[in-house]
């Protein structure tokens with residue numbers, strides 16, 4: 001048996017999974033999982049919600065089993081449990097050490113660069129054609145296009161800078177693809193990979209290979225250059241690489257999370273070289289661009305999403321396109337698993353914790369009760385009373401359904417909110433509406449009208 005704890009084993013497996021699945025899938029489904037136990041045969045993984053556990057079970061069990069078996073060196077079966085107590089260190093780990101560029105599993109393992117050694121992989125989805133252009137990234141895109149069509153002749157180096165998840169890596173890969181199409185050799189590497197290669201080359205006395213690899217290409221794409229800060233020896237290595245390529249008119253493209261002038265622990269001579277060509281930044285996209293990006297992604301994913309749901313996502317994730325994508329992936333999976341058409345109501349339950357803290361506030365049971373009462377024109381007192389006339393019964397059943405669906409209140413709590421009813425009565429009302437809703441257009445209409453008014457009331461009453 002392994003001497004590592006289940007959590008340590010799972011950490012190792014997560015590291016492995018991180019490079020096998022796409023970034024949104026990792027962020028949505030795997031990041032917050034924990035290793036709970038291992039009895040020699042069965043490995044139990046904790047997921048933050050029953051929905052996440054079901055998704056992992058349905059979609060990822062075999063990949064996870066294979067990965068864990070590899071980490072443990074023996075065949076393992078996996079089980080998923082709900083574990084609400086999240087390990088935030090997973091998030092910290094992510095933030096401190098951004099992983100290598102993540103690729104979908106179907107991506108070929110490597111492309112060959114001109115000198116025959118395996119080049120770092122490009123994500124096939126990151127192309128110039130799939131990049132949505134708006135006011136926030138126009139200049140960077142135009143520069144990338146220019147560089148891609150005439151490498152080494154226009155802006156050299158091209159220095160792209162932007163915050164996290166705004167498309168830097170996408171543009172670097174896109175330039176790589178365009179170069180390959182022209183028959184040019186390229187090399188894409190993060191500055192961490194450059195560092196590792198540099199150190200390994202020195203340790204194994206293979207500096208010539210290192211030099212050939214980095215200086216023998218037509219287009220060098222270096223991502224996240226900020227990680228070279230404070231590493232003087234590596235900066236020196238990069239300085240010579242840069243000069244060599246630049247002197248022979250080969251293209252260098254650099255991505256960074258800040259302008260070069262803010263790279264405080266970078267040698268002046270490098271910083272000034274970064275300014276030789278063109279620096280272009282990308283800002284957070286405006287609402288219109290975010291919507292266009294969502295529409296394009298939904299189309300690629302073959303998802304049909306109503307406009308009000310796209311609006312909700314676009315409004316809720318203003319800072320990073322990666323977050324927009326993550327939300328879209330999660331909703332797609334949710335719709336798929338629950339076999340429900342996509343509605344605003346479903347988006348709120350599907351996105352749940354992702355929206356918390358981003359969106360103004362989530363609806364509370366009191367919001368649901370207030371809007372149900374207003375729609376049926378009855379008082380909250382009547383709603384929780386024992387009255388059984390048609391109108392009160394109907395309003396009560398709808399309130400129960402919406403309390404469960406929108407605020408995820410338990411049956412027991414709903415019972416006590418509505419005048420101390422027992423949970424079987426509550427369950428009956430909930431299942432009655434859930435079934436009639438699918439076949440009866442009036443019920444459907446009432447539910448969606450009240451849901452809309454709940455979300456609108458929450459929005460308008462939220463602190464800015």
Ligand code: ADP
Pocket residue numbers: 125126130131132133137162163164165166167168169170171293321322325
């Ligand atoms: P960064 O490297 O700046 O952190 P990425 O290039 O990894 O960000 O982008 C994050 C995600 O958002 C990627 O999946 C990328 O395809 C997508 N993305 C970013 N900008 C755009 C855009 N303008 N159009 C389409 N997708 C984009």
Ligand code: MG
Pocket residue numbers: 168169170223
């Ligand atoms: Mg990146």
